[in-house]
Each structure stands twice: as structure tokens, then as C-alpha cells.
Amino acid sequence: QLDVLLDLVGERQRAGDLGQVDAELAFLSLSQKLNETAQALAQLRRVEARLRELLPDWSLASNQIPESFFDNLTLANVPEQAAQWLESHPAVVAARAEWDVKQQAADLVIREGKAEPTLGFSAGKDADENVVALNFSIPLNIRNNFNSEKQAARQLALSAEARYRSIRRKQQFAIEASQAASLEYQQRYERWQSLMQGRDERSGNLLEKQWRNGDLSTTEYLLAMQQRTEGLIAGIELRTQFQLSGIEWLLQTGQINAALSQLTR
Numbered sequence: 001q002l003d004v005l006l007d008l009v010g011e012r013q014r015a016g017d018l019g020q021v022d023a024e025l026a027f028l029s030l031s032q033k034l035n036e037t038a039q040a041l042a043q044l045r046r047v048e049a050r051l052r053e054l055l056p057d058w059s060l061a062s063n064q065i066p067e068s069f070f071d072n073l074t075l076a077n078v079p080e081q082a083a084q085w086l087e088s089h090p091a092v093v094a095a096r097a098e099w100d101v102k103q104q105a106a107d108l109v110i111r112e113g114k115a116e117p118t119l120g121f122s123a124g125k126d127a128d129e130n131v132v133a134l135n136f137s138i139p140l141n142i143r144n145n146f147n148s149e150k151q152a153a154r155q156l157a158l159s160a161e162a163r164y165r166s167i168r169r170k171q172q173f174a175i176e177a178s179q180a181a182s183l184e185y186q187q188r189y190e191r192w193q194s195l196m197q198g199r200d201e202r203s204g205n206l207l208e209k210q211w212r213n214g215d216l217s218t219t220e221y222l223l224a225m226q227q228r229t230e231g232l233i234a235g236i237e238l239r240t241q242f243q244l245s246g247i248e249w250l251l252q253t254g255q256i257n258a259a260l261s262q263l264t265r
Helices: 001-016 020-054 067-071 079-087 089-114 147-196 199-213 218-252 258-261
Strands: 116-127 127-135
Touching: 020 218, 067 218, 067 258, 079 089, 079 116, 079 147, 079 218, 089 258, 147 199, 147 218, 199 218, 218 258
Parallel strands: none
Antiparallel strands: 116 127
């Protein structure tokens, strides 16, 4: 589009339909756009290079995430699954396992530190008489009652429990926040789509036609094109944020692997 506009400005200037000042303004404005597009393309090439570094099999023609992948994210209908996803999240599962281990260790220390009574039975002869003896003893543990070991084990178990509950609570709020953010971006992006509905191409053709016919001055045309460009960029940014927030939601719910497996089916 920039190349076409530059050619049109040159043609109109040579034909005398465009004054010197308007032509200079047009060239200055379009040269600025060339700089912006150059920066965007440079960033794109850096991202592609980074992808090839991380994913050697990746190519621009393949391994693209289809639009249907994001359209099928039913973020608004998952309250009954949220609790299950929370409990199965890797961070929550790991914290729960650590708590269980520390609790079992504490129970073992408490059992081993108890005063265990012993019962003994013996039989024999004393002179000509048969003798049966029953022995019963209870350790008093006066010198070592293992209270410090028990207390330390309990504290470790309580610390692991507190850590588990903290991680679980943090993950719960992370899921809720990512879902809310993704829903907001989804609603705004869908609203943008309904507002545009082909207006991007129609508006460009209409503005160019009016400019060619002299109904718009070059300054007005450039300002209108700038507004059109900003509207299109806003849509691109909304789409990007919606898709990124959807991926973030999958990560927070621990469902990223399940979602990726659907792409390979």
C-alpha cells in the first residue's frame, strides 16, 4: 500500500493535480510510515529467528495455531471444572505431596517417641516346683521424652500445610484473574470485529477514490488514512492480547498440554 501511494503521489504531482506543498507533506507522511513498517518487520524477523532457535522444526508455512483454537476456548462455562483443575495443577499437586510427606514424617516421630510398654512371659522350675513368671514394664522416658523432636516434626508439617494452602490460594486467584482478563479481551475483540465487518477495505478504497477525485485534500486524506491505520492496529493488538491471555489462562489452569494435544488430532 505504501508503494502504491507513493506512486500515486508522484503521478498526481507530475500531472499537476497535486501542489508542491501537498506532495511534500504526502512524501513526509509516507516516509514516516516506511520507518514504522521497517521496525515492525525487523521485530517480526527477530521473533522468527527466536522461534527457529527454540523450535528447530518450526517454519512459517507450518505449525501455525489455527484461529479455531482460540475460538473454542469456552472461558465463560468452566466454573464446575475450575476446582478440579486447581487441585490437579502441578504446583498445587507438588505442594500437597510435600505436606503429606512432612505429615507422615511427623506421625512417625510421634509414634517412635512414645513410651511403649513391654510384656514378658517366662516358665521354669524352682526346686521341685514349676514356676511361671509374667513381666510387665513401662519406660518412663525421664531422661529423653523426645518432645523437641516431636515439636520440630509438627512445625515442619504445619509449615508444609501453610505453604500448600498459600500456593493453592495463589493459584486460585491466578486462574480467576487470567480468566477475567481473557474474557475482557475476547469481548472487546469480538466487538471490534462486529464494528469493522469489511470496513477496513471499504474505507481504504473510499478514501483513495475521494482523494483521486479531489473531494479530499492530501492533508485530509493522510489524516483519514492515519486514523484508519490506527483502527486496524488496535484490532491487531486486541487480537494479540486476547490470544496471549487465552494461553495464559491455559497455563494457569494447567490445561496447556490438553489443549495442545487437540491440535495434533
